[in-house]
Amino acid sequence: MPEFRKDPIIGRWVIVATERARRPSDFVPHSVSEEKYTEPECPFCEGKEDKTPPPEIYAIRDPGTKPGSPGWKVRVVPSVSPVLKIEGKIERRGRGIYDVINGIGAHEIIVETPQHIYNMADLPEEQITCAITAYIERMTDLGRDPRFKYALLFKNYGSAAGSGKVRHAHSQLIAMPVNPIRLKDELVGSRQYFEYKERCIFCDIIKQETDTGKRIVADIDGFLAFAPFASRFPFEMWVLPKKHSSDFCNLTKDKRADLARILKVVLTKLKKALVDPPYNIILHTAPFRVPKAGYWRTIEEDFHWHIEIMPRLTRVAGFEWGSGFYINPTPPEDAAKYLNEMEI
């Protein structure tokens, strides 16, 4: 019998098919490593620094090397085709019943390795730690800009996940003057829960998941990775700190290595179980400036940052977008089981 499951944070119902559950081998193999690309010369490789738009915004470099030259571990550059522009004042205006803001924002690319490697799963842990440091440095810096409310950090891996022509491992960061609606839903949902229970909903989820154990994929050094109860997509996973924290940017140096470790484990399992599938990663963290200052007093207590990993295994039909209603052919319990069986 299929089941309806409700996401406890935002209240979305998902159909989870429990009978004809699809196993990893039931998905049409679509390996990113086998994608055919007419790849131009990679602009993200070490030695090709002049192929990205200047200036280099941030880099972790060997001592003595200059910006825009080789000798780096991670490098942050402006996007070649930014969707938002960095210069200008935010202007809000109404157009009849509609509201408009001019397209001000930052769009940056974090190149996560000097070597021509595609999948984050294949990077050494130290390299992932450097990438995490770059994320935090850039988000902290953009957070100082009073024009921005939120910085969206995400990764599109593989063409089915929306990656562009360049396959070299990278993530994107978009700072914007508004909060994305899904984040707002989460903020509102977790605040409501907190008002009633005086506990963080994510901390409660962590507790229940740890007690049941059947959706857990990895539990390493203070971080938990699990397949959420109301997963929208097969093999969807969340990674979050077990200790309450609302803001990803407060992650201390030693914890960054721990996060890198669990990310590598989880992404490697995913790569093995589903033969290098395309995926998206999105960070959900507290906004820079909370909606309605003064009104939102509890955000640090009621919100909990987390990372969502979504493999792209099925085509999402338009009705799923249009209705916000998803049908997931693989129960998260089965997904967790398959992933746990992977030896790494």
Added chain:
Amino acid sequence: MAELRRDPITGRWVIIEIDRAKNPSDYEVEPHKKREGICPFCPGNERMTPPEIFAHREGAAKPNEPGWQTRVIPNKFPALRVEGDLDRIGIGMYDMMNGIGAHEVIIENPDHNKELCDLMDHEVEQVIWAYRNRSLDLIGDKRFKYILIFKNYGVSAGASLEHPHSQLIALPIIPKRVVEELRWSERYYDYRERCVFCDMIHQEIDERERVITENKSFIAFAPFVSRFPFEFSIFPKIHSAEFSYIQKEEVVDLARILKETLLRMKIALKDPSYNFIVHTSPIDSKERVDYHWHIEIMPRLGRTAGFEWGTGFYLNPTPPEIAAWALREVSL
């Protein structure tokens, strides 16, 4: 330069590219590959499907035999089961219920190769009547809260069979997007005592730049806050919250505008895959003054990156003003 626009219906912000806008010719559309094999939806193959629920037949033809114009059958691989009682349970902090629901397929026409936009007006009317009849029947079932009618055309829109068909799912829950629409339109009504959709229709008629076409009862326009390139919606001009209360003369007008806009889209974008979804009021006895039913049509051009799902934050490379202009310009 891009622009951030806020959808007055859901409060969602969308980035719309204005300067480097993409035109129809900038999109590459995957050609539809003809599939081999026997089609279970073609006349003569009625036995390959579960027994029909409803059909429009002229003359003396018997159920589950050829001679039909539209035919409704249960989905052979339903996402939900129709038999059983609804059972809600809590597991710790999680809520769930068993997967009760109806999942039906509306075969739009006996002709395997005729899409909705290739049919005669009266044939499209029959499809709309089938939507209406099935909705009215399922509304009577106390277990259901919402009826979702949609169409996936083309493989990249999620269609698994080629023969033109739509689907209907009756659900014991209200989909998230509908909840959002209801919540925001209620808020708008509380303040202004007007329906946000009616206000939007007035503004679109005044400004005209996003209107694709209209007739006596319906208007089709590209929404000011389109999430996808060439997305458009069809609204009844007179306030009405519930699709299944559609009147006879409105069915005629809806068939005409649906066919015309789909044909414009087919020509302008070289037969793209698309989805459409009927957004209507949930099943309850409320006469909603603040909700307005409509059809959303979304061609599948390019891929949606996962971050757009994950965040609800969309990036649209074609302003709706350009989309509407391109669709208007098509000569039929």
